[in-house]
Amino acid sequence: xxxxxxxxxxxxxxxxxxxxxxxxxxxxxxxxxxxxxxxxxxxxxxxxxxxxxxxxxxxxxxxxxxxxxxxxxxxxxxxxxxxxxxxxxxxxxxxxxxxxxxxxxxxxxxxxxxxxxxxxxxxxxxxxxxxxxxxxxxxxxxxxxxxxxxxxxxxxxxxxxxxxxxxxxxxxxxxxxxxxxxxxxxxxxxxxxxxxxxxxxxxxxxxxxxxxxxxxxxxxxxxxxxxxxxxxxxxxxxxxxxxxxxxxxxxxxxxxxxxxxxxxxxxxxxxxxxxxxxxxxxxxxxxxxxxxxxxxxxxxxxxxxxxxxxxxxxxxxxxxxxxxxxxxxxxxxxxxxxxxxxxxxxxxxxxxxxxxxxxxxxxxxxxxxxxxxxxxxxxxxxxxxxxxxxxxxxxxxxxxxxxxxxxxxxxxxxxxxxxxxxxxxxxxxxxxxxxxxxxxxxxxxxxxxxxxxxxxxxxxxxxxxxxxxxxxxxxxxxxxxxxxxxxxxxxxxxxxxxxxxxxxxxxxxxxxxxxxxxxxxxxxxxxxxxxxxxxxxxxxxxxxxxxxxxxxxxxxxxxxxxxxxxxxxxxxxxxxxxxxxxxxxxxxxxxxxxxxxxxxxxxxxxxxxxxxxxxxxxxxxxxxxxxxxxxxxxxxxxxxxxxxxxxxxxxxxxxxx
Amino acid sequence: xxxxxxxxxxxxxxxxxxxxxxxxxxxxxxxxxxxxxxxxxxxxxxxxxxxxxxxxxxxxxxxxxxxxxxxxxxxxxxxxxxxxxxxxxxxxxxxxxxxxxxxxxxxxxxxxxxxxxxxxxxxxxxxxxxxxxxxxxxxxxxxxxxxxxxxxxxxxxxxxxxxxxxxxxxxxxxxxxxxxxxxxxxxxxxxxxxxxxxxxxxxxxxxxxxxxxxxxxxxxxxxxxxxxxxxxxxxxxxxxxxxxxxxxxxxxxxxxxxxxxxxxxxxxxxxxxxxxxxxxxxxxxxxxxxxxxxxxxxxxxxxxxxxxxxxxxxxxxxxxx
Numbered sequence: 001x002x003x004x005x006x007x008x009x010x011x012x013x014x015x016x017x018x019x020x021x022x023x024x025x026x027x028x029x030x031x032x033x034x035x036x037x038x039x040x041x042x043x044x045x046x047x048x049x050x051x052x053x054x055x056x057x058x059x060x061x062x063x064x065x066x067x068x069x070x071x072x073x074x075x076x077x078x079x080x081x082x083x084x085x086x087x088x089x090x091x092x093x094x095x096x097x098x099x100x101x102x103x104x105x106x107x108x109x110x111x112x113x114x115x116x117x118x119x120x121x122x123x124x125x126x127x128x129x130x131x132x133x134x135x136x137x138x139x140x141x142x143x144x145x146x147x148x149x150x151x152x153x154x155x156x157x158x159x160x161x162x163x164x165x166x167x168x169x170x171x172x173x174x175x176x177x178x179x180x181x182x183x184x185x186x187x188x189x190x191x192x193x194x195x196x197x198x199x200x201x202x203x204x205x206x207x208x209x210x211x212x213x214x215x216x217x218x219x220x221x222x223x224x225x226x227x228x229x230x231x232x233x234x235x236x237x238x239x240x241x242x243x244x245x246x247x248x249x250x251x252x253x254x255x256x257x258x259x260x261x262x263x264x265x266x267x268x269x270x271x272x273x274x275x276x277x278x279x280x281x282x283x284x285x286x287x288x289x290x291x292x293x294x295x296x297x298x299x300x301x302x303x304x305x306x307x308x309x310x311x312x313x314x315x316x317x318x319x320x321x322x323x324x325x326x327x328x329x330x331x332x333x334x335x336x337x338x339x340x341x342x343x344x345x346x347x348x349x350x351x352x353x354x355x356x357x358x359x360x361x362x363x364x365x366x367x368x369x370x371x372x373x374x375x376x377x378x379x380x381x382x383x384x385x386x387x388x389x390x391x392x393x394x395x396x397x398x399x400x401x402x403x404x405x406x407x408x409x410x411x412x413x414x415x416x417x418x419x420x421x422x423x424x425x426x427x428x429x430x431x432x433x434x435x436x437x438x439x440x441x442x443x444x445x446x447x448x449x450x451x452x453x454x455x456x457x458x459x460x461x462x463x464x465x466x467x468x469x470x471x472x473x474x475x476x477x478x479x480x481x482x483x484x485x486x487x488x489x490x491x492x493x494x495x496x497x498x499x500x501x502x503x504x505x506x507x508x509x510x511x512x513x514x515x516x517x518x519x520x521x522x523x524x525x526x527x528x529x530x531x532x533x534x535x536x537x538x539x540x541x542x543x544x545x546x547x548x549x550x551x552x553x554x555x556x557x558x559x560x561x562x563x564x565x566x567x568x569x570x571x572x573x574x575x576x577x578x579x580x581x582x583x584x585x586x587x588x589x590x591x592x593x594x595x596x597x598x599x600x601x602x603x604x605x606x607x608x609x610x611x612x613x614x615x616x617x618x619x620x621x622x623x624x625x626x627x628x629x630x631x632x633x634x635x636x637x638x639x640x641x642x643x644x645x646x647x648x649x650x651x652x653x654x655x656x657x
Numbered sequence: 658x659x660x661x662x663x664x665x666x667x668x669x670x671x672x673x674x675x676x677x678x679x680x681x682x683x684x685x686x687x688x689x690x691x692x693x694x695x696x697x698x699x700x701x702x703x704x705x706x707x708x709x710x711x712x713x714x715x716x717x718x719x720x721x722x723x724x725x726x727x728x729x730x731x732x733x734x735x736x737x738x739x740x741x742x743x744x745x746x747x748x749x750x751x752x753x754x755x756x757x758x759x760x761x762x763x764x765x766x767x768x769x770x771x772x773x774x775x776x777x778x779x780x781x782x783x784x785x786x787x788x789x790x791x792x793x794x795x796x797x798x799x800x801x802x803x804x805x806x807x808x809x810x811x812x813x814x815x816x817x818x819x820x821x822x823x824x825x826x827x828x829x830x831x832x833x834x835x836x837x838x839x840x841x842x843x844x845x846x847x848x849x850x851x852x853x854x855x856x857x858x859x860x861x862x863x864x865x866x867x868x869x870x871x872x873x874x875x876x877x878x879x880x881x882x883x884x885x886x887x888x889x890x891x892x893x894x895x896x897x898x899x900x901x902x903x904x905x906x907x908x909x910x911x912x913x914x915x916x917x918x919x920x921x922x923x924x925x926x927x928x929x930x931x932x933x934x935x936x937x938x939x940x941x942x943x944x945x946x947x948x949x950x951x952x953x954x955x956x957x958x959x960x961x962x963x964x965x966x967x968x969x970x971x972x973x974x975x976x977x978x
Contacts, residue, residue, distance in 0.1 A: 073742070073764070098691035150692055208735050208743040210691050289733050289743065291692060299734045302707040304854045305954055384954055395862055405862070412815035519854055527824065527850040527859040528816035605828075607855040608816065614828060614849055621736040621829030 032440055036433055053428045053459035060462060062626035069625040072204055090211040093157065097210055101153035109140055111360030112149070116322065118352040124329030131325065135318040142379065144293060148315045151282055151292035154210060155275070155319075158217040162274045166222040170229025170270070174263075175255075180230060189636075190223045192643045194599040195284050197632035200619050203288045213281075213290030221278040228270030232263025268331030275323045282316055283513035284603075287620060297515055306387045306519050307380030313516045314379075320511040391523040408530035411476075416529050420472035424465060432456065435645060442587075443647040451644035454637040463634045469611035470601060470638060473529055477536040477597045482590065485541050489548025489589075490574065499549060506542035514539050514600050522607050532604020532613070540596035544589045551585020552578050591646040598639055612638070692731055700729040701929045704740045704749040707827060708853050710877055713946035714753040714778065716957035718936055720965055721972055726928050736829040741917075745771040750922040751933050755915045756782055756831060766917070773923040775916030779937040784831065784875045784909035786823070787886035792869040802841060802891050809844040811869045817846040824872040825849045826856045833905040834873055837891070840906040845871070857951075860884055877940040879947040928976075935975040942971065 076082050104112055113136040121129035139148040169187075173180040199216055206212040236259045244258045260267075286294030296312035395403050423431070435455050439448035458467045492499040517538055521531035555578050563577045579586070605613025612631045619628015692700070701722055705715045719730040735743055741761040743749045753775075765772040788799055798804045809821030816822065823845045825834050834847045850856040856872070857880060863870045864884040874886060891908035898907040916933065923930050942964070949960035965972060 094691045101692060153691075203739065207746050207748060208733075208739045209746075209748040286734065288739075289735055289748070291731065291733050295732075295734055299705060299712070299732070301854050302709070302712070302734065302852070304857050304951065307954065308956070380954065380956075391862070392865075395865070409815040417815075417818075518852075519858060522855045522858040523862070526814075526862060527848065527855050528814070530815075531855075604851075606851040608848060608850045608859075610849060610851075614851055617851060618828035621738065621827065623738040623742065 029437065029440065032437065036436075040429055040433070052424070053462075053464035057460060058462040059460055061630055065626040065629055069204060069623070086205055089215075090206055093211040093214045096157045097153050097214065100156045101150060104149045104153060107356065107360045108363040109136075109145055110363035111356055113137060113140075114359035115352075115356040118355045120322065120326050122348045122352050124326050128322075128325055128329060132322045135322045138318060139315040142311045142314060144296065144312055144315045147291075147293045147296050147312065148319070151294065151316070152319070154214060154217075154290060154292060155278055155282070158214045158221065158278050158281075159271075159275050161214065162218045162222040162278060163225050163271060165218060166225025166270065166274060167229050167267075169222070169226035171233070173226065173230035174233025174259075180234070183226070183230070187223045187227050188643075189640060190219065191227075192595060192639045193636050194602050194639055195220045195281055196599070196602050196613070196616055197635040197639075199284070199288050200616070200625065200628040200632055203620065204625060208289035210290065212288050213285035216285055216288065217278050217281040220281050221274045224273035224277060225270040228266045228273065229263070232266025232270075233259050235266070236262045265331050268327060272324060272327040272331060275327060276320060279316060279320050279323070279511075280513070283313075283515050294513070297513055301515060301519055304519055305380065305384065306516075306523075307383035309516050309519070310383050311378075311380050313513050316513055317508060317511045321507075387520055387523060390520075394524060404524040405526050408525035408528070408534075411533070412528060412530050415476050416472060416533070419476055420469050423468040423472050428459060428464065435641060438645045439647070443644060447644040447647050451641045454641040454644070457637045458634050458641075461630050461634055461637075463612065463615075463630055466611040466615065466631070467634050467638055470598075470613065470635070473533055473536075473601045473604070473609060473611070474594065474598050474638075474642065477533040477540070477601060478590075478593050480533070481537050481540045481544055481593045481597060484537070485544030485589065485593065486548055486586070488541070488545045490552065492545065492549040493552035493578075494570075494574075502545065506545060509538060510542040514603055515606075518603070518607050527608035529604070529609050531607045532601050532609030535604060535607070536597040536600035539600045540593045543592045543596055547585055547589040547592060548582075551582035551589070554585070555581040587646070591643065594642045594646050595639065598635070598642060602635055699727075699929075700731055701751075701926070701933075702731045702733060702749045704735045704743060704752050705732050706737055706740065706752075706754065707734065707829070709879060709947040709951040710780070710943055711754045712950055712957055713943050713960070714936070716950065716961040717938075717946060717964060717972070718751075718753060718933060720958060720961035721932060721975070722929055724965075725976060726932065728929055736827075738829070741765060741772070744917060744919050745769065747919050747921060750919050750926065750929075751775065752917045753933070753936065754778055754780070755917055757912050757915075771920050773918050773920045775918045775923070775934050777937060778914040778916055780877055780914050780940050780943055782875060782877070782912045782914050784873070786889040786891065787872055787874045788889060789864060789867075789870065790885035790887045791867055793887040800887055800889050802843075802889055805871070805889065806842075806844045808869065808871075812845070812871050814848070816848045820844050820846040821871065823847050824856060824859065824870060826873055827852050830873075830875075831909075832873060833899060833902065833909070836903055836905045840904065841892075877944055877947075879944050879951055882944070882948055883952060931977055932975050935977065937975070938971060942968065 107115065113133055116136050117129045117133035120132040136148075139145060169183060173183045195216065198219060199212075202212045202216045202219075206215065240258060240262065241254065244254050249257065282290065282292065283294040283297050286292075286298040289295075293312050293316050297309045297316075300306075300308035300312060395405050432452055432455055436448050436452045439451040458464060488502065492502050514535065517535040518531075521534045521538075525531040525534055559577055559581060560573060563573050568576065601609060602613035602616065605611070605615070605617045612635050615627050615631030616635065618624060619626075619631060701719075703715045703719060705712055715732055719732065722728040722730050733743075733749060735749065737752075737755070737758065738761065740749065740752050741758060744752055745765045766774060786802075793800055796808065799808055805821070812821035812823075813819065814822045821844060823834060823838060823843075825832055825847050826849075828849065828851065830853075837843075838845050838847055850859060860870070860872060860880065861884065871889070872886075874880075880886075892906055894908045894910050899905045899910075916936065918926070918930060918933060923934070926933075946960050946964045949955045949963060950957050953960075955963070
């Protein structure tokens, strides 16, 4: 489903390898080396000694954070800030979610299914209408009707809020250069943050439940809307704008009649992205009481029931598919051009509204509002049987290759342990210098500064060691992801059949909530860091494979043709033409891989990954703000640092689905 | 000009928001779930904790509330400490199995009076260290903590870094294990599995291969039926020996598990509140349901239905009949 937009993977005019331009490298690194040569001895004389971050440079936040948490709990029922601001926000969220939920219940299953089909028909045509109807019927058939409606109600509110907020931000940034410069780093940062890290602050203020879940989702899902709105407005064709101005249009008229309509595809892509990101939060938000489908997944995992988790996860995938295809079709603008007499214009919408009303009333008259009790298909049991078989036969003692538990053990001992040991044994200033040098080589002095400051902040927060533990897991997982992802991407780029085979697999992997993987990986790899890495690899692979495939495919055919005419073999073509030309795409794949891996490695705290992820879970579970927030902040810094040292040519879609 | 107009628009919309949400103060301490009482049905929202025993309580309570009293029941999975918070705010109506949180009890039950005690669940909980019985039978001396170091080599895993592995569970559980390992001078490393699901999966895998392992575990728990485990004796528990979390060097206490209700719900919750207060069953009964859910993979509703059909005498009393 997800694919990098073509703009991102446009091949550079000439091979843009890392060391292609020697003078640039020397020019950047030489001043840096001089700078370091002065600074390091200075730092060493002040804070020498252990390799870990110096104690003198840490700030202990546990006292103030503990007091903050107590203050909030004690003042929540009478302080004006809560009574007149947060209280109203919370009430507004509860009321709107409730309103949507009641509407969906009043429509009944027949009304909602018909509604989904009709809207899909109006926006995208007949084929998608069938898909939508089938998808909703399957949600009911899996016995998930009520949770699906709860999730849908929550999504409608969260997406609406994200779109409004994002559009306002984007409008401001699109019209004013100053605001654009100001909001860009903010949005950049918001998109790099793993969602898991900011659940705790929201919970602290709003408590467990729907308001907290909606707000966390909005923080996560609003940035793409804002970015794409700003982008769309800024891209408006200069010639058209000139023409409109010359006709004497006011600023407002120019915006409404020219800029916004021109930006329509971007706006709809923003909506699409926002919906996908909001859906991917559905399960993560269940940790803070979002109810609905996410909660079913979470509860099923608690009783080690992969089948039931899948039964609740599939409706999320189906919702994602329907919403993605519908909004994508709207963005492509196919709706108004064809479709004959009934579908076009207002008449189409009238048909939709009348149709929904008729079906809903019919359902109500027939007394069939709830999904029929007998009409469910249990898929949990067969799925569990498959999982049991896998764990019985693959866990250990497989002849020759050894069982998955042995692999996990070897991976932990031979890869993860040395990596973690090595990182933790490196003196702190060496790490800072290495990060600075890497970021300088790939980006600008500005990105290097951000990266170094982010890493230093981790030290200041006093979580140097666990952060390096997390970092070692991320590096290992990224390495595995890239090896498999590039191989699969190359295979798919060279053979249409492989790509067709991979596509549905990648679709499912990408939209299935990350939590669903957690139990199978424990069953296969035992408890520890290895399963966390495995889950991260599975989650990050689709994006890497997709971007790689697309990057290779878009390599200029003329360049390939000339290579072929010179008698280059397939391997030579790949190594000397395609890969270098696809350089920017591969770097984007690396960046995406890093960010996605980090998000899941943290959730790996739930299966023994330890380090920062465990601290966040611990903070949430024990209401321990000091541990949870500090770990969350460290994750944010780690994410920023990793993003900056892998800064791609251009950033686009990220965070999966 | 334009700024004025924007400002007016902003004020008007803020005012509209206030009007919609009811003017003036909004009490954050009283907020139900948006899904509660929908479609004319009376609903009860129960918090479920991640372990299966807690799911069993909730499944049976929910079944009776739905089928005997005609309520609609919503369940939300929340960890223990946040569940207290949610209970005080009215986002959930009851916790059916609490393992003892003195701080929270002081804050919400005694000081704020937003939570009311709901009485004993009838089940006594106990946390301890366990080894598989097949291993204890071969090496009977392992059941004393003084001999644990002798077996540390056999308990080693890739995660435990050269020491023996003491497998711990979810971060939400009460544990002194890190302090215990240090204070009792044990050659073990506490490995946190991060969730009970992960821990159970790992224990089952160990048991399938009949490998030795040492784990934090608790009773009542259905897993004992599948993987028999024997407790390792730690220095005896005395009142107050776990007061300082850094210096703990004794076993865990036996805790009669408690129920708690939201204070308003306890007063005005009608027959639902009455049923939840009267809910009282034995360890064996809880295990029977837990086993059906976790091992036979029945849905909680099906498991509860089966149990309710077979044990009329027990639950009829809860309805006050």
